[in-house]
Amino acid sequence: MKRIFLVEDDLEIAKNLMRLLHAEGFGVVHAPTQRAAASLLAGNPFDLALVDISLPDGNGFAVCTEIKQAQDIPVIFLTASGDEASVVTGLNMGADDYITKPFRPRELIARIGNALRKSGRAPSAFQLYGLWADTASGIVKKDGKEVFLSALEYRLLLVFLNNPHRILTRDQLIDELWDAAGEFVNNNTLTVYIKRLREKIEEDPANPQIIRTVRGTGYRLGGGDVSE
The missing domain is CATH 1.10.10.10 (Winged helix-like DNA-binding domain superfamily/Winged helix DNA-binding domain)
Structure with missing residues:
Protein backbone atom coordinates (compact mmCIF):
# COMPACT_ATOMS: atom_id res chain seq x y z
CA MET A 1 0.00 0.00 0.00
CA LYS A 2 1.31 3.44 -0.98
CA ARG A 3 1.44 5.88 1.95
CA ILE A 4 0.52 9.52 1.48
CA PHE A 5 1.51 12.32 3.85
CA LEU A 6 -1.29 14.90 3.93
CA VAL A 7 -0.46 18.32 5.37
CA GLU A 8 -3.71 20.30 5.49
CA ASP A 9 -5.02 22.61 8.23
CA ASP A 10 -8.68 22.62 7.09
CA LEU A 11 -10.06 19.59 8.93
CA GLU A 12 -13.13 19.26 6.71
CA ILE A 13 -11.00 19.23 3.55
CA ALA A 14 -8.57 16.81 5.21
CA LYS A 15 -11.42 14.46 6.18
CA ASN A 16 -12.79 14.41 2.63
CA LEU A 17 -9.34 13.89 1.14
CA MET A 18 -8.60 11.02 3.51
CA ARG A 19 -11.91 9.38 2.60
CA LEU A 20 -11.10 9.72 -1.11
CA LEU A 21 -7.54 8.44 -0.76
CA HIS A 22 -8.55 5.48 1.41
CA ALA A 23 -11.16 4.54 -1.21
CA GLU A 24 -8.36 4.52 -3.79
CA GLY A 25 -6.32 2.10 -1.69
CA PHE A 26 -3.82 4.58 -0.20
CA GLY A 27 -2.71 4.77 3.40
CA VAL A 28 -2.84 8.34 4.75
CA VAL A 29 -1.13 10.14 7.63
CA HIS A 30 -2.49 13.62 8.33
CA ALA A 31 -0.71 16.63 9.85
CA PRO A 32 -2.70 19.86 10.39
CA THR A 33 0.31 22.15 11.03
CA GLN A 34 3.94 22.68 10.04
CA ARG A 35 5.05 21.61 13.53
CA ALA A 36 3.02 18.39 13.38
CA ALA A 37 4.38 17.68 9.91
CA ALA A 38 7.97 18.00 11.11
CA SER A 39 7.42 15.57 13.99
CA LEU A 40 5.62 12.99 11.83
CA LEU A 41 8.38 12.96 9.21
CA ALA A 42 10.81 11.26 11.58
CA GLY A 43 10.50 7.49 11.36
CA ASN A 44 7.50 7.53 8.99
CA PRO A 45 8.37 6.56 5.40
CA PHE A 46 5.99 7.95 2.79
CA ASP A 47 5.58 7.57 -0.97
CA LEU A 48 4.14 11.02 -1.70
CA ALA A 49 3.13 14.21 0.12
CA LEU A 50 0.14 16.49 -0.44
CA VAL A 51 0.93 19.85 1.14
CA ASP A 52 -1.31 22.89 1.61
CA ILE A 53 0.61 26.13 1.08
CA SER A 54 -1.26 28.08 3.79
CA LEU A 55 -0.73 26.70 7.31
CA PRO A 56 -1.56 28.31 10.68
CA ASP A 57 2.00 28.18 12.02
CA GLY A 58 4.02 28.52 8.81
CA ASN A 59 3.67 27.63 5.16
CA GLY A 60 3.84 24.69 2.82
CA PHE A 61 7.04 25.91 1.19
CA ALA A 62 8.96 25.28 4.43
CA VAL A 63 7.25 21.90 4.84
CA CYS A 64 8.24 20.95 1.29
CA THR A 65 11.88 21.74 2.08
CA GLU A 66 11.72 19.63 5.25
CA ILE A 67 10.13 16.72 3.39
CA LYS A 68 12.68 16.81 0.58
CA GLN A 69 15.54 16.87 3.10
CA ALA A 70 14.11 13.92 5.04
CA GLN A 71 12.74 11.72 2.24
CA ASP A 72 13.12 11.53 -1.51
CA ILE A 73 9.43 11.58 -2.38
CA PRO A 74 7.21 13.62 -4.72
CA VAL A 75 5.43 16.64 -3.26
CA ILE A 76 2.18 18.03 -4.68
CA PHE A 77 1.06 21.43 -3.43
CA LEU A 78 -2.61 22.04 -2.64
CA THR A 79 -3.31 25.73 -2.96
CA ALA A 80 -6.28 28.07 -3.07
CA SER A 81 -4.01 30.58 -4.76
CA GLY A 82 -3.62 30.08 -8.48
CA ASP A 83 -1.36 33.08 -8.95
CA GLU A 84 1.78 32.57 -10.94
CA ALA A 85 4.12 33.67 -8.13
CA SER A 86 2.92 30.95 -5.75
CA VAL A 87 3.15 28.30 -8.44
CA VAL A 88 6.68 29.31 -9.44
CA THR A 89 7.82 29.54 -5.82
CA GLY A 90 6.44 26.08 -5.08
CA LEU A 91 8.12 24.50 -8.08
CA ASN A 92 11.40 26.26 -7.29
CA MET A 93 11.21 24.87 -3.73
CA GLY A 94 11.28 21.38 -5.20
CA ALA A 95 7.58 20.57 -5.54
CA ASP A 96 6.76 18.08 -8.28
CA ASP A 97 3.28 19.39 -9.09
CA TYR A 98 0.52 21.62 -7.78
CA ILE A 99 -3.25 21.61 -7.93
CA THR A 100 -5.51 24.58 -7.25
CA LYS A 101 -8.54 24.29 -4.98
CA PRO A 102 -11.29 23.49 -5.62
CA PHE A 103 -10.22 20.52 -7.73
CA ARG A 104 -11.93 17.46 -9.12
CA PRO A 105 -11.24 14.31 -7.12
CA ARG A 106 -10.40 12.31 -10.26
CA GLU A 107 -7.92 14.98 -11.32
CA LEU A 108 -6.12 14.76 -7.98
CA ILE A 109 -5.94 10.96 -8.18
CA ALA A 110 -4.55 11.21 -11.71
CA ARG A 111 -1.91 13.76 -10.59
CA ILE A 112 -0.90 11.47 -7.71
CA GLY A 113 -0.59 8.52 -10.09
CA ASN A 114 1.54 10.53 -12.50
CA ALA A 115 3.85 11.75 -9.72
CA LEU A 116 4.29 8.22 -8.35
CA ARG A 117 5.12 6.84 -11.79
CA LYS A 118 7.64 9.60 -12.51
CA SER A 119 9.36 8.92 -9.19
CA GLY A 120 9.52 5.19 -9.89
CA ARG A 121 7.16 4.44 -7.00
CA ALA A 122 4.40 3.11 -9.25
CA PRO A 123 4.55 0.85 -12.29
CA SER A 124 4.68 2.52 -15.71
Missing part, protein backbone atom coordinates in the same frame (compact mmCIF):
# COMPACT_ATOMS: atom_id res chain seq x y z
CA ALA A 125 4.08 -0.71 -17.65
CA PHE A 126 0.89 -2.73 -17.49
CA GLN A 127 -0.05 -6.13 -18.93
CA LEU A 128 -3.53 -7.59 -19.27
CA TYR A 129 -4.94 -10.22 -21.66
CA GLY A 130 -2.12 -9.81 -24.17
CA LEU A 131 -2.23 -6.00 -23.93
CA TRP A 132 0.95 -4.20 -22.90
CA ALA A 133 0.98 -0.46 -22.20
CA ASP A 134 3.92 1.67 -21.07
CA THR A 135 2.62 4.97 -19.75
CA ALA A 136 6.13 6.41 -19.55
CA SER A 137 6.69 6.07 -23.31
CA GLY A 138 3.06 6.08 -24.42
CA ILE A 139 3.56 2.82 -26.33
CA VAL A 140 0.73 0.28 -26.46
CA LYS A 141 1.12 -3.24 -27.85
CA LYS A 142 -1.28 -6.12 -28.42
CA ASP A 143 0.29 -9.58 -28.63
CA GLY A 144 3.66 -7.93 -29.26
CA LYS A 145 2.49 -5.67 -32.09
CA GLU A 146 2.26 -1.93 -31.57
CA VAL A 147 -1.25 -0.49 -31.47
CA PHE A 148 -1.76 3.10 -32.59
CA LEU A 149 -4.39 4.96 -30.60
CA SER A 150 -5.81 8.45 -31.03
CA ALA A 151 -5.26 10.91 -28.18
CA LEU A 152 -8.73 10.31 -26.76
CA GLU A 153 -8.52 6.53 -27.18
CA TYR A 154 -5.21 6.55 -25.27
CA ARG A 155 -6.66 8.83 -22.58
CA LEU A 156 -9.60 6.47 -22.19
CA LEU A 157 -7.27 3.49 -21.81
CA LEU A 158 -5.23 5.38 -19.20
CA VAL A 159 -8.34 6.06 -17.15
CA PHE A 160 -9.01 2.32 -16.93
CA LEU A 161 -5.37 1.44 -16.20
CA ASN A 162 -5.23 4.04 -13.42
CA ASN A 163 -8.40 2.63 -11.85
CA PRO A 164 -7.91 -1.15 -12.05
CA HIS A 165 -10.23 -2.01 -9.16
CA ARG A 166 -13.03 0.48 -9.78
CA ILE A 167 -16.26 0.43 -11.70
CA LEU A 168 -16.29 3.65 -13.72
CA THR A 169 -19.61 5.22 -14.59
CA ARG A 170 -20.26 6.78 -17.95
CA ASP A 171 -20.42 10.21 -16.30
CA GLN A 172 -16.97 9.71 -14.74
CA LEU A 173 -15.51 8.67 -18.09
CA ILE A 174 -17.14 11.62 -19.86
CA ASP A 175 -15.62 13.99 -17.28
CA GLU A 176 -12.18 12.50 -17.88
CA LEU A 177 -12.46 12.75 -21.66
CA TRP A 178 -13.83 16.28 -21.44
CA ASP A 179 -10.76 17.34 -19.45
CA ALA A 180 -8.44 15.77 -22.01
CA ALA A 181 -10.24 16.81 -25.17
CA GLY A 182 -11.19 20.38 -24.32
CA GLU A 183 -14.29 19.84 -26.43
CA PHE A 184 -17.84 18.61 -26.00
CA VAL A 185 -18.02 14.92 -25.07
CA ASN A 186 -21.40 13.26 -24.64
CA ASN A 187 -22.81 9.76 -24.21
CA ASN A 188 -22.74 9.06 -27.94
CA THR A 189 -19.10 10.17 -28.19
CA LEU A 190 -18.16 7.89 -25.30
CA THR A 191 -19.93 4.93 -26.90
CA VAL A 192 -18.01 5.51 -30.13
CA TYR A 193 -14.63 5.69 -28.36
CA ILE A 194 -15.30 2.61 -26.22
CA LYS A 195 -16.17 0.72 -29.43
CA ARG A 196 -13.06 1.98 -31.28
CA LEU A 197 -10.75 1.19 -28.37
CA ARG A 198 -12.15 -2.32 -28.02
CA GLU A 199 -11.66 -2.94 -31.74
CA LYS A 200 -7.97 -2.10 -31.33
CA ILE A 201 -7.10 -3.86 -28.07
CA GLU A 202 -9.55 -6.73 -27.61
CA GLU A 203 -9.02 -10.23 -29.00
CA ASP A 204 -12.76 -10.41 -29.65
CA PRO A 205 -14.41 -6.96 -29.45
CA ALA A 206 -17.85 -8.59 -29.31
CA ASN A 207 -16.78 -10.41 -26.12
CA PRO A 208 -14.44 -7.89 -24.44
CA GLN A 209 -12.10 -9.07 -21.68
CA ILE A 210 -10.12 -5.86 -21.09
CA ILE A 211 -12.85 -3.20 -20.98
CA ARG A 212 -15.87 -4.98 -19.58
CA THR A 213 -19.39 -3.62 -19.37
CA VAL A 214 -21.01 -3.59 -15.94
CA ARG A 215 -24.66 -3.57 -16.94
CA GLY A 216 -26.60 -0.61 -15.61
CA THR A 217 -23.50 0.94 -14.01
CA GLY A 218 -20.58 1.52 -16.38
CA TYR A 219 -17.33 -0.26 -17.16
CA ARG A 220 -14.38 -1.84 -15.40
CA LEU A 221 -10.94 -3.07 -16.37
CA GLY A 222 -10.56 -6.82 -16.94
CA GLY A 223 -11.37 -9.45 -14.39
CA GLY A 224 -8.31 -9.50 -12.14
CA ASP A 225 -5.26 -7.52 -11.19
CA VAL A 226 -3.17 -5.63 -13.67
CA SER A 227 0.43 -6.81 -13.51
CA GLU A 228 3.67 -4.96 -14.08
Whole structure:
Protein backbone atom coordinates (compact mmCIF):
# COMPACT_ATOMS: atom_id res chain seq x y z
CA MET A 1 0.00 0.00 0.00
CA LYS A 2 1.31 3.44 -0.98
CA ARG A 3 1.44 5.88 1.95
CA ILE A 4 0.52 9.52 1.48
CA PHE A 5 1.51 12.32 3.85
CA LEU A 6 -1.29 14.90 3.93
CA VAL A 7 -0.46 18.32 5.37
CA GLU A 8 -3.71 20.30 5.49
CA ASP A 9 -5.02 22.61 8.23
CA ASP A 10 -8.68 22.62 7.09
CA LEU A 11 -10.06 19.59 8.93
CA GLU A 12 -13.13 19.26 6.71
CA ILE A 13 -11.00 19.23 3.55
CA ALA A 14 -8.57 16.81 5.21
CA LYS A 15 -11.42 14.46 6.18
CA ASN A 16 -12.79 14.41 2.63
CA LEU A 17 -9.34 13.89 1.14
CA MET A 18 -8.60 11.02 3.51
CA ARG A 19 -11.91 9.38 2.60
CA LEU A 20 -11.10 9.72 -1.11
CA LEU A 21 -7.54 8.44 -0.76
CA HIS A 22 -8.55 5.48 1.41
CA ALA A 23 -11.16 4.54 -1.21
CA GLU A 24 -8.36 4.52 -3.79
CA GLY A 25 -6.32 2.10 -1.69
CA PHE A 26 -3.82 4.58 -0.20
CA GLY A 27 -2.71 4.77 3.40
CA VAL A 28 -2.84 8.34 4.75
CA VAL A 29 -1.13 10.14 7.63
CA HIS A 30 -2.49 13.62 8.33
CA ALA A 31 -0.71 16.63 9.85
CA PRO A 32 -2.70 19.86 10.39
CA THR A 33 0.31 22.15 11.03
CA GLN A 34 3.94 22.68 10.04
CA ARG A 35 5.05 21.61 13.53
CA ALA A 36 3.02 18.39 13.38
CA ALA A 37 4.38 17.68 9.91
CA ALA A 38 7.97 18.00 11.11
CA SER A 39 7.42 15.57 13.99
CA LEU A 40 5.62 12.99 11.83
CA LEU A 41 8.38 12.96 9.21
CA ALA A 42 10.81 11.26 11.58
CA GLY A 43 10.50 7.49 11.36
CA ASN A 44 7.50 7.53 8.99
CA PRO A 45 8.37 6.56 5.40
CA PHE A 46 5.99 7.95 2.79
CA ASP A 47 5.58 7.57 -0.97
CA LEU A 48 4.14 11.02 -1.70
CA ALA A 49 3.13 14.21 0.12
CA LEU A 50 0.14 16.49 -0.44
CA VAL A 51 0.93 19.85 1.14
CA ASP A 52 -1.31 22.89 1.61
CA ILE A 53 0.61 26.13 1.08
CA SER A 54 -1.26 28.08 3.79
CA LEU A 55 -0.73 26.70 7.31
CA PRO A 56 -1.56 28.31 10.68
CA ASP A 57 2.00 28.18 12.02
CA GLY A 58 4.02 28.52 8.81
CA ASN A 59 3.67 27.63 5.16
CA GLY A 60 3.84 24.69 2.82
CA PHE A 61 7.04 25.91 1.19
CA ALA A 62 8.96 25.28 4.43
CA VAL A 63 7.25 21.90 4.84
CA CYS A 64 8.24 20.95 1.29
CA THR A 65 11.88 21.74 2.08
CA GLU A 66 11.72 19.63 5.25
CA ILE A 67 10.13 16.72 3.39
CA LYS A 68 12.68 16.81 0.58
CA GLN A 69 15.54 16.87 3.10
CA ALA A 70 14.11 13.92 5.04
CA GLN A 71 12.74 11.72 2.24
CA ASP A 72 13.12 11.53 -1.51
CA ILE A 73 9.43 11.58 -2.38
CA PRO A 74 7.21 13.62 -4.72
CA VAL A 75 5.43 16.64 -3.26
CA ILE A 76 2.18 18.03 -4.68
CA PHE A 77 1.06 21.43 -3.43
CA LEU A 78 -2.61 22.04 -2.64
CA THR A 79 -3.31 25.73 -2.96
CA ALA A 80 -6.28 28.07 -3.07
CA SER A 81 -4.01 30.58 -4.76
CA GLY A 82 -3.62 30.08 -8.48
CA ASP A 83 -1.36 33.08 -8.95
CA GLU A 84 1.78 32.57 -10.94
CA ALA A 85 4.12 33.67 -8.13
CA SER A 86 2.92 30.95 -5.75
CA VAL A 87 3.15 28.30 -8.44
CA VAL A 88 6.68 29.31 -9.44
CA THR A 89 7.82 29.54 -5.82
CA GLY A 90 6.44 26.08 -5.08
CA LEU A 91 8.12 24.50 -8.08
CA ASN A 92 11.40 26.26 -7.29
CA MET A 93 11.21 24.87 -3.73
CA GLY A 94 11.28 21.38 -5.20
CA ALA A 95 7.58 20.57 -5.54
CA ASP A 96 6.76 18.08 -8.28
CA ASP A 97 3.28 19.39 -9.09
CA TYR A 98 0.52 21.62 -7.78
CA ILE A 99 -3.25 21.61 -7.93
CA THR A 100 -5.51 24.58 -7.25
CA LYS A 101 -8.54 24.29 -4.98
CA PRO A 102 -11.29 23.49 -5.62
CA PHE A 103 -10.22 20.52 -7.73
CA ARG A 104 -11.93 17.46 -9.12
CA PRO A 105 -11.24 14.31 -7.12
CA ARG A 106 -10.40 12.31 -10.26
CA GLU A 107 -7.92 14.98 -11.32
CA LEU A 108 -6.12 14.76 -7.98
CA ILE A 109 -5.94 10.96 -8.18
CA ALA A 110 -4.55 11.21 -11.71
CA ARG A 111 -1.91 13.76 -10.59
CA ILE A 112 -0.90 11.47 -7.71
CA GLY A 113 -0.59 8.52 -10.09
CA ASN A 114 1.54 10.53 -12.50
CA ALA A 115 3.85 11.75 -9.72
CA LEU A 116 4.29 8.22 -8.35
CA ARG A 117 5.12 6.84 -11.79
CA LYS A 118 7.64 9.60 -12.51
CA SER A 119 9.36 8.92 -9.19
CA GLY A 120 9.52 5.19 -9.89
CA ARG A 121 7.16 4.44 -7.00
CA ALA A 122 4.40 3.11 -9.25
CA PRO A 123 4.55 0.85 -12.29
CA SER A 124 4.68 2.52 -15.71
CA ALA A 125 4.08 -0.71 -17.65
CA PHE A 126 0.89 -2.73 -17.49
CA GLN A 127 -0.05 -6.13 -18.93
CA LEU A 128 -3.53 -7.59 -19.27
CA TYR A 129 -4.94 -10.22 -21.66
CA GLY A 130 -2.12 -9.81 -24.17
CA LEU A 131 -2.23 -6.00 -23.93
CA TRP A 132 0.95 -4.20 -22.90
CA ALA A 133 0.98 -0.46 -22.20
CA ASP A 134 3.92 1.67 -21.07
CA THR A 135 2.62 4.97 -19.75
CA ALA A 136 6.13 6.41 -19.55
CA SER A 137 6.69 6.07 -23.31
CA GLY A 138 3.06 6.08 -24.42
CA ILE A 139 3.56 2.82 -26.33
CA VAL A 140 0.73 0.28 -26.46
CA LYS A 141 1.12 -3.24 -27.85
CA LYS A 142 -1.28 -6.12 -28.42
CA ASP A 143 0.29 -9.58 -28.63
CA GLY A 144 3.66 -7.93 -29.26
CA LYS A 145 2.49 -5.67 -32.09
CA GLU A 146 2.26 -1.93 -31.57
CA VAL A 147 -1.25 -0.49 -31.47
CA PHE A 148 -1.76 3.10 -32.59
CA LEU A 149 -4.39 4.96 -30.60
CA SER A 150 -5.81 8.45 -31.03
CA ALA A 151 -5.26 10.91 -28.18
CA LEU A 152 -8.73 10.31 -26.76
CA GLU A 153 -8.52 6.53 -27.18
CA TYR A 154 -5.21 6.55 -25.27
CA ARG A 155 -6.66 8.83 -22.58
CA LEU A 156 -9.60 6.47 -22.19
CA LEU A 157 -7.27 3.49 -21.81
CA LEU A 158 -5.23 5.38 -19.20
CA VAL A 159 -8.34 6.06 -17.15
CA PHE A 160 -9.01 2.32 -16.93
CA LEU A 161 -5.37 1.44 -16.20
CA ASN A 162 -5.23 4.04 -13.42
CA ASN A 163 -8.40 2.63 -11.85
CA PRO A 164 -7.91 -1.15 -12.05
CA HIS A 165 -10.23 -2.01 -9.16
CA ARG A 166 -13.03 0.48 -9.78
CA ILE A 167 -16.26 0.43 -11.70
CA LEU A 168 -16.29 3.65 -13.72
CA THR A 169 -19.61 5.22 -14.59
CA ARG A 170 -20.26 6.78 -17.95
CA ASP A 171 -20.42 10.21 -16.30
CA GLN A 172 -16.97 9.71 -14.74
CA LEU A 173 -15.51 8.67 -18.09
CA ILE A 174 -17.14 11.62 -19.86
CA ASP A 175 -15.62 13.99 -17.28
CA GLU A 176 -12.18 12.50 -17.88
CA LEU A 177 -12.46 12.75 -21.66
CA TRP A 178 -13.83 16.28 -21.44
CA ASP A 179 -10.76 17.34 -19.45
CA ALA A 180 -8.44 15.77 -22.01
CA ALA A 181 -10.24 16.81 -25.17
CA GLY A 182 -11.19 20.38 -24.32
CA GLU A 183 -14.29 19.84 -26.43
CA PHE A 184 -17.84 18.61 -26.00
CA VAL A 185 -18.02 14.92 -25.07
CA ASN A 186 -21.40 13.26 -24.64
CA ASN A 187 -22.81 9.76 -24.21
CA ASN A 188 -22.74 9.06 -27.94
CA THR A 189 -19.10 10.17 -28.19
CA LEU A 190 -18.16 7.89 -25.30
CA THR A 191 -19.93 4.93 -26.90
CA VAL A 192 -18.01 5.51 -30.13
CA TYR A 193 -14.63 5.69 -28.36
CA ILE A 194 -15.30 2.61 -26.22
CA LYS A 195 -16.17 0.72 -29.43
CA ARG A 196 -13.06 1.98 -31.28
CA LEU A 197 -10.75 1.19 -28.37
CA ARG A 198 -12.15 -2.32 -28.02
CA GLU A 199 -11.66 -2.94 -31.74
CA LYS A 200 -7.97 -2.10 -31.33
CA ILE A 201 -7.10 -3.86 -28.07
CA GLU A 202 -9.55 -6.73 -27.61
CA GLU A 203 -9.02 -10.23 -29.00
CA ASP A 204 -12.76 -10.41 -29.65
CA PRO A 205 -14.41 -6.96 -29.45
CA ALA A 206 -17.85 -8.59 -29.31
CA ASN A 207 -16.78 -10.41 -26.12
CA PRO A 208 -14.44 -7.89 -24.44
CA GLN A 209 -12.10 -9.07 -21.68
CA ILE A 210 -10.12 -5.86 -21.09
CA ILE A 211 -12.85 -3.20 -20.98
CA ARG A 212 -15.87 -4.98 -19.58
CA THR A 213 -19.39 -3.62 -19.37
CA VAL A 214 -21.01 -3.59 -15.94
CA ARG A 215 -24.66 -3.57 -16.94
CA GLY A 216 -26.60 -0.61 -15.61
CA THR A 217 -23.50 0.94 -14.01
CA GLY A 218 -20.58 1.52 -16.38
CA TYR A 219 -17.33 -0.26 -17.16
CA ARG A 220 -14.38 -1.84 -15.40
CA LEU A 221 -10.94 -3.07 -16.37
CA GLY A 222 -10.56 -6.82 -16.94
CA GLY A 223 -11.37 -9.45 -14.39
CA GLY A 224 -8.31 -9.50 -12.14
CA ASP A 225 -5.26 -7.52 -11.19
CA VAL A 226 -3.17 -5.63 -13.67
CA SER A 227 0.43 -6.81 -13.51
CA GLU A 228 3.67 -4.96 -14.08
